[in-house]
Amino acid sequence: AQSVTQLGSHVSVSEGALVLLRCNYSSSVPPYLFWYVQYPNQGLQLLLKYTTGATLVKGINGFEAEFKKSETSFHLTKPSAHMSDAAEYFCAVSDSPPGGYQKVTFGIGTKLQVIP
């Protein structure tokens, strides 16, 4: 069974400060890992994903995440927060191989507040 734990349901950072959103997962097979972002009253948008290969993954809007197998973590970071980053972020894990039905388990989400 797969699961995702997001540490901190609310995170506040100052504009220009480092953003760090934590995600730990469990999976019985090599996982596929995702970060999605949800802006108010919108659907989820893919930020980045890890499937295989390089463990440091770069996504849109300056975000990146590093897959650390030994720590079962996939933390999301951005060097300098912008006001437009205020949103809810979801970490997700899938143990389904590409091309088929995607059984994805989502974390409960972390709301990011950016303080001017």
Next chain:
Amino acid sequence: DAGITQSPRHKVTETGTPVTLRCHQTENHRYMYWYRQDPGHGLRLIHYSYGVKDTDKGEVSDGYSVSRSKTEDFLLTLESATSSQTSVYFCAISPSSSTDTQYFGPGTRLTVL
């Protein structure tokens, strides 16, 4: 953006009434999913479809049924709505190619009074 629309976008209904939500895609993707989003729970899978007339249950399927008569449409029905089904419902799609990404619709906010 993936071509996914959901209708209605907002609905208020009363306990015991039937409700149908529609998801429409223009991407010709094979797989379609219905999720509900609730505070403290993230997104939970209700049902999914792997082709026309091929559907299966997710983790929170009780009280919900689905149908897919065409590739582009996936309907979610609450046969007799309850207050516990007040939620935001999202449709997602994924292709049968090598990609592993799900693409989400804008959501439907359902309130059951």
